[in-house]
Every structure is written in structure tokens, then in C-alpha cells.
Amino acid sequence: xxxxxxxxxxxxxxxxDEPATATRPAEKNKFFIVLRNLAGRMVLASLPxxxxxxxxxxEQRHGCVxxxxxxxxxxxxxxxxxxxxxxxxxxxxxxxxxxxxxxYSSTILEKNHRGHGREVxxxxxxxxxxxxxxxxxxxxxxxxxxxxxRTLEEARYxxxxxxxxxxxxxAQ
Numbered sequence: 001x002x003x004x005x006x007x008x009x010x011x012x013x014x015x016x017d018e019p020a021t022a023t024r025p026a027e028k029n030k031f032f033i034v035l036r037n038l039a040g041r042m043v044l045a046s047l048p049x050x051x052x053x054x055x056x057x058x059e060q061r062h063g064c065v066x067x068x069x070x071x072x073x074x075x076x077x078x079x080x081x082x083x084x085x086x087x088x089x090x091x092x093x094x095x096x097x098x099x100x101x102x103x104y105s106s107t108i109l110e111k112n113h114r115g116h117g118r119e120v121x122x123x124x125x126x127x128x129x130x131x132x133x134x135x136x137x138x139x140x141x142x143x144x145x146x147x148x149x150r151t152l153e154e155a156r157y158x159x160x161x162x163x164x165x166x167x168x169x170x171a172q
Contacts, residue, residue, distance in 0.1 A: 004158050006126035007034045008084060012119050036155040044151050046100045050092040064137035073141040075134045084124025098141025101148045131157045
């Protein structure tokens with residue numbers, strides 16, 4: 001799993017690190033946005049969500065949603081607003097929160113998401129402007145862990161990798 005920063009993946013049956021809880025299953029369909037590849041063995045990424053955690057007093061719009069007096073920052077993708085180089089968009093308003101940024105082992109991701117009934121599809125790649133705006137917004141979030149902040153500060157959108165990656169892999 002070596003996708004350039006800004007790649008939007010869709011996992012059917014994404015397997016979470018944590019066990020299932022009463023409110024969250026052990027696996028479910030999830031989008032995954034690559035923020036940075038780390039030496040081909042780790043991926044810094046975020047699992048965007050349609051769960052709205054934005055304080056009611058804050059105006060919601062596409063882009064960085066900042067509420068400094070409430071110590072809140074998130075990046076919002078408006079529903080059906082093209083965000084990728086191929087024109088792809090989320091069907092629902094979708095959010096990225098600093099606390100959702102994590103490191104994932106490429107080896108474990110590939111092992112857990114290949115096989116019967118599991119599939120990973122590439123939806124597109126964020127435009128350079130969208131990627132940069134999202135990264136800058138996440139860097140303002142107080143919820144972003146310090147070790148991820150340092151890694152994210154070095155995230156670069158590689159212009160020479162603008163071609164769309166392979167569309168599907170996984171379930172055979």
C-alpha cells in the first residue's frame with residue numbers, strides 16, 4: 001500500500017485496531033485519506049467521518065472550521081463538492097478532526113484488507129489546493145498529537161505523482 005499523499009481510499013470492511021464496542025463495530029466501510037508515506041512501511045492517514053462534532057455556534061462551510069475560543073478545529077468537505085483531481089466528491093458532508101490522524105502499518109493494512117469479501121478502491125486524489133488547505137487546518141488543531149504534528153508538517157503533495165493510482169485491489 002504505497003499511495004501518494006492526498007489519495008482517497010475506500011475500504012469495504014475496514015478493520016479497526018480497537019475491538020468492537022456497543023457503539024462501534026470491529027469493522028465497517030470507511031474512507032481513508034493518505035497524509036504522508038513514511039519510508040514505505042508506515043502511512044500517516046485520517047479516517048474522515050460524517051459525524052458532525054462542530055459546535056452549533058460555528059458557521060459550517062467547506063474548508064477549515066475554526067473556533068478558537070472553543071478550542072475546536074476541523075476540516076469540512078461539503079457534500080457533492082468536487083475535491084479530487086478526477087472530480088470525485090463525498091456524498092455527505094464529511095469532517096476530518098485532528099484526533100483522527102494516526103499512523104498505520106502498510107504491512108498490517110495490506111494483510112487485514114486483502115482477501116475474501118474485502119476490497120480497497122481508490123476514489124481519487126485531493127487537488128493540491130485541497131490537500132494543502134486540509135493539512136494546514138489539521139496543523140492548527142489542538143487535538144493533533146505532537147508526534148503526528150511533526151510528521152504532518154513535512155507532508156508534501158508530490159506533483160509528479162498526479163496520475164490516478166490503480167482503481168481496485170483486494171477481494172479476489
